[in-house]
Amino acid sequence: MIVEALGAAVLGLVLATMALRRLPGRLPPQALVYATGGVGGLFGAFVAHSSLGPGHLPLSLLAATAVTAALLSLLLRPEAAPDRPRERATA
Numbered sequence: 001m002i003v004e005a006l007g008a009a010v011l012g013l014v015l016a017t018m019a020l021r022r023l024p025g026r027l028p029p030q031a032l033v034y035a036t037g038g039v040g041g042l043f044g045a046f047v048a049h050s051s052l053g054p055g056h057l058p059l060s061l062l063a064a065t066a067v068t069a070a071l072l073s074l075l076l077r078p079e080a081a082p083d084r085p086r087e088r089a090t091a
Contacts, residue, residue: 009042013037017034026077
């Protein structure tokens with residue numbers, strides 16, 4: 001169980017690092033992203049371990065990856081809209 005928890009936390013931190021490198025301008029501060037990655041990995045492994053029982057390490061890590069990706073996607077900010085002239089309403 002310790003290996004499962006450590007693996008899930010490390011996997012969450014790796015996914016957070018990848019997200020920060022690929023989308024640096026669309027994410028909040030690094031501390032929040034790393035915390036979300038670690039907690040998402042642990043929560044995903046906890047849910048998988050609770051539902052599947054012990055002995056399913058690959059599936060638990062897969063669930064940790066899915067939950068981490070879902071939580072990190074909630075942190076994304078929308079891209080800035082391109083500047084274009086506003087249309088004026090004619091009266």
